Amino acid sequence: MRYPRRVPRSGAEARRRLQQAALELYRERGFDQTTTAEIAARAGVNERTFFRHFPDKREVLFDGEADLRAALARAVAEAPADLQPLEILLFAFRKVERILEDNRPFAEPRLHVIAVTPALRERDLAKTASITEAVAEALRRRGVTDRLAGLAAHTGWAAFHQAIQSWIDDSSQSLDAHLLQAFDDLRALSATAPPAQARPGD
Amino acid sequence: MRYPRRVPRSGAEARRRLQQAALELYRERGFDQTTTAEIAARAGVNERTFFRHFPDKREVLFDGEADLRAALARAVAEAPADLQPLEILLFAFRKVERILEDNRPFAEPRLHVIAVTPALRERDLAKTASITEAVAEALRRRGVTDRLAGLAAHTGWAAFHQAIQSWIDDSSQSLDAHLLQAFDDLRALSATAPPAQARPGD
DNA sequence: CTACTTAGTGCCAGTCACTGACGTAACGCG
DNA sequence: CGCGTTACGTCAGTGACTGGCACTAAGTAG
Structure with missing residues (x-):
């Protein structure tokens, strides 16, 4: 009963x-x-x-990741045609922000539990990898080079992840603001990339 | 007996x-x-x-990751002072290549088993995250900005990972050659980074 | 050679995540 | 009202992992 x-x-x-x-x-x-x-x-x-x-026992906290993955892949596919890889990703992330922002009451305690539980962190990383791979695949469908797609997806997600963390720590600004900040950081990082080097194979 | x-x-x-x-x-x-x-x-x-x-049951295949992590952190710390974040990482990765190249006979079947086993892939991702975090921490100790360090570590590792995959698929070239190729790709990606944008918070 | 210490091991009982098989109660539909 | 489908309860298992305790092979001191 x-x-x-x-x-x-x-x-x-x-x-x-x-x-x-x-x-x-x-x-x-x-x-x-x-x-x-x-x-x-x-x-x-x-x-x-x-x-x-x-x-x-873990998966009970990871419902909805499939939705996020699908939404991101769709957003990447629908991005304007004249954008570069990282621009596409920024466009896509901004488009799915709402999913996270609306879910904050559930998302916040959830993120906390995950953060303090190794087993859950592992699962979280797996989900992240799954999403990253889907994003990379979506990029490839747009004609982005194979290697470049994976690299861009990883790099872009790193920025997205960074933005979410900042957002959790500092909710005074919107997730969108944190996201733009993270991509600005990425730009700064890119400016310091190592110069091309002569390769032994060349 | x-x-x-x-x-x-x-x-x-x-x-x-x-x-x-x-x-x-x-x-x-x-x-x-x-x-x-x-x-x-x-x-x-x-x-x-x-x-x-x-x-x-999983950890039996992940012995030695701690060594790689320590070696990378040390290499980052010992890199020349005038290098930029991604240059530091390239320097560090090139320094620990030998660890992987010497271990190939054991590493190859190991990577295969991991690739086809979801549970092991999860653990592998966790190890990767652990290493990435250690690299980021090593960068911070060198004075790299907090956010930038995490971003650089992720980005650099993505290139390193890319290089290892290429190396497994195509052993005709050295891991070093693949690594340089990956960082060249990274440079190409950086060249297409989205321009700075006006942020609502500004 | 004996006594003491330490590390590595075997053995046993127990908890808990997870699964397969089978029966049953609540719907949805004609 | 009969009937198939879906979600659920119950039971009996397998296997990963743990705590406790005894034992044995070293090394070490006396």
Whole structure:
């Protein structure tokens, strides 16, 4: 009787409850000190149901990354044709900022838990890599050279990541402002790039 | 009696045997289809001993990353004083190339297993992040701005990583040649960086 | 040669993440 | 109302990982 009868058996409902319960417990007593059984209990479902909705204990905090990835890939594809690789990325990041800004109430505690939990940081890095690869692929579809696409995606994401961190630390400015700042930094960095060198193979 | 009596009880010995056995089994039947008990059995030790040498089933393939991290940090610290951030990194990467080149016989199958195993790719990304952070810290110690250091480390590592991939795919050229190529690409990318923009906050 | 110390190991019991199989309750539809 | 589909509960397992304790092979001091 732990499951409210009035609630329709929607699946999405249990899913949301599990995510909420997991985030709460991870914050209260830490990721390692939380069992999947406890999460399920707080969400009012069976432990088995937890694993029907999420492949593992970590993934419960990483829902929606697929959406971000898809949105970024689409934004890259739709960017104006006359832009250079990094300009395309700046355009794309600015276009998906809203997804993060609207999600801040959930995103902030989530980022905190991830930051203090090695296992979750690992998963976060994997998600980042997945997104970066999707962005690189989107760039290639626009005709950007193979090697250059991967490099640009990594570099651009580094700036984006930098912006998000600054935004979390200093919410007095918008994420957009932090993003533009980060790309300015990137420009400064580029200005100090090492000069071309003679290669042994040449 | 599975443990040869002539072999001194050195610890390092068992450690090496476990690494070898793990790599073999992961290649033969896959990471997920291999149990830690099987690894221990092939190495001629108890399963418990496996976990005394390695914190988990993955880490057995990631020994030595700490050495690479330390070597890179040292190389960054010892780079000529008049270099710019990315020049410092190129200098540092060229200095530690040998570590990878000497290890190729072990590194190649290892990279293959990692490439086809999601769980191992995750751990690999975590190691990469750890190294990147150490490099950024080393840059900061040289007086590089906080934000710039992280950005430079990420960007530089992206080039290094790119070089390693190219090197694995095409061993006809040295790792050094691939590395110089990657940094040339980086320079080309920099040349197309988006121009400074007016920021709302200004 | 003995006693003491230290490191590396074997063995055992236990927790917990995760899975497969099977039965059941809640819908959606004709 | 019957009926298929979907989400869920229950149970029995496998395997990664841990703590505790005893044992054995060194080295070291006396």
